[in-house]
Amino acid sequence: MNIVEFVIALIILIILPCIGLWKLFEKASQPGWKSLIPLYNLYVMLRLSGRPNWWAILLLLPGINFLVAIGINIDFIKSYGKFSLREQAAFILLSFIYIPKWGFDKETKYLGPSASLDFKEKYKKSLKKSSSREWTEAIIFAVLAATLIRTFFIEAYTIPTPSMERSLLVGDFLFVSKVNYGARLPETPIAFPFAHHTMPLINTKAYWDGLELPYYRLPGLSDVKKGDVVVFNYPMDADSPLNRPVDKRENYIKRCQGAPGDTLSVVDAQVYVNGKAAPNPPGEQIDYSYTTTGMELNPQIKEDLKISDYGNVNYSTMTKESANTLKGYSNIKSISPNISPKGVSDPNNAVFPNKYPIGVLQDRKLPDYKWNVDNFGPIIIPKKGWTVKLDGMTFPLYERCIEVYENNKVEISGNDILINGKKTDTYTFKMNYYWMMGDNRHDSEDSRFWGFVPEDHIVGKALFIWMSMDENGSFLNKIRWSRLFRGVN
Structure with missing residues (x-):
């Protein structure tokens, strides 16, 4: 968001509603300055609408506070004679227009606490709802409640x-x-x-x-x-x-294998974190090749061992336990995991950071890290506050974090790295990062x-x-x- 967009958002979301709320508070004999204090202005609206004080506690509960705030706003604007669903929706959704409008409108006056029995009796004809409005409000409430549950x-x-x-x-x-x-x-x-x-x-x-x-x-x-x-x-x-x-962005699901500040590597398909072998997930599986004595493997055995072929009868995906069991069958001559050798780069440059170079690295030849899916790293996972030394080997690993995720302008001028126009050879991260991997190691991007x-x-x-x-x-x-x-x- 640039400065112009920030100023526009500030005016629409904060300044205009506060100006209108100031005038509405004054119409109810409340000091206008109270409209400028977040949460406290909601408490004043709560009091003006006649709701009990304990509702203010609900404003501190994540998720529930959103519904309560909407209820307070509706009760508040009812206190000024805005009884229709259209007016109440306008007050919430188009607050930057209607709060100032009604604040400066001489015809709009404070009528009393809308939640009180006297108010409901006095304005019962105006407050009476049609069946269509009751259904509409019920649907809106259900949508809001479900959205809040999903969000929070x-x-x-x-x-x-x-x-x-x-x-x-x-x-x-x-x-x-x-x-x-x-x-x-x-x-x-x-x-x-x-x-x-x-x-x-x-x-x-x-x-x-x-x-x-x-x-x-x-x-x-x-x-x-x-x-x-x-x-x-x-x-x-x-x-x-x-x-x-x-x-x-699309939702993905993987297992966290590395936390901020960890040094992670993969050696022969085994993950190591800070030099120690990481616990393997209970359902982890990789690809195996096997040969038979001539008899094809019984399909029922494959089903029982949960072996997937993906179109190649002798090239299958299975867990280590299934592979050990399969090895014991008399018609299995040999079985071995399909592990890419150490020190050999992926032939298609399909692993990080070669697969998705962006920005200044898009048209440059990257270093040959000699990494593949089964032998990868070591690599340090960025941690908030960690300062990395940037050079020809480290910059390609962290450039995406610096430019895309932390919104910096990155340039290369000769051998110099410029971040936001300033020459530098270090960078301090603003966020924590994680390393995610699928349990099906040879079928997971x-x-x-x-x-x-x-x-x-x-x-x-x-x-x-x-x-x-x-x-x-x-x-x-x-x-x-x-x-x-x-x-x-």
Whole structure:
């Protein structure tokens, strides 16, 4: 947001409503300056509308406070004779127009506390609601309540790809907690309810990016920990052609393997953090090659061991436990994991940072780190306040964080690095970052391909599976009953 956009937003969202509220307070014999104090002005509106004082406590509860604030605003404007649904909606949605309008309107007067019995008796004809209005208000309330629950507490999520198998399966329906890491306030607040980034059927944007608020997260129960299964916004949606705001980027689910400040590496498909082998997820699987004595493997064995072929009968994906079991069958001559050798670069330059070079690195030859999906790093995960030395080897690793996620202008002039027009050889990070990987290590596009996940992209923690549907199952066996209400490990 540039300075002009900031000034316009300040005038529309704060200055104009405060001017109008000042005049409305004065009409109720209250000092106008009280309208300038956040939260306290809501308390004054609460008192003027006749609601009990304990409602003010509800304003301190995340999520609930939003509904309570709307209720206070509606009661407040009723106290000035604005009884219609259109007027009340205008007061909330177009406050920068209607609050000043009614504040300076000589015909608009304070009639008394709208929540009191005397007021309701005196204006009962005006307050009487038609059945259509009652239905409309009920629908609006239901939409607001559901939106608040999804934003601040818990949200449903579906596993669309096999990147987390065998821990999570395609067709698993999860509940994701926003409370564990702290709910992230909407950064793009003007959006169609229940649509994430695209409107169903018409495929247009479901949000307006003309107003983007700064990142802020409410206090949570814990930080993101290594081993947590985390839903986050896909960082690459920041790039053209999508250019989506942070909270409207596609939702991804992976396991956190590295936290801020950790040094992470992958050696022969085993993750190491700070020099120690990380615990392997219970359902982790990779690709194996095997040969038989001539007899093909019984399909029932593959089903029992949960082996996936993906079109190649001797090139399969399975867990280590399944591979050890398969090795014991008499018709298996050999079986070995398909591990890319150490010190050999990915032949297609498909791993980070080579896969998605941006900005000043887009047309430059990057260093050969000799990394691949099975042998990667070591790499230091940025931590808020950590200062990194920038040179030919480190700059490509952190340039995306500096330019895209932390909104700096980055240039290269000869051998010099310029950040926001100033020559520098260091950078201090403003956010924490995480390293996310899928449990299905050879069928997961994750941090090995596109790098770090910034803290402002974190959505929530996967809690439990409430439903699981097998798209390949028969009609009577669609539901995986054994997975219902299973916790996510």
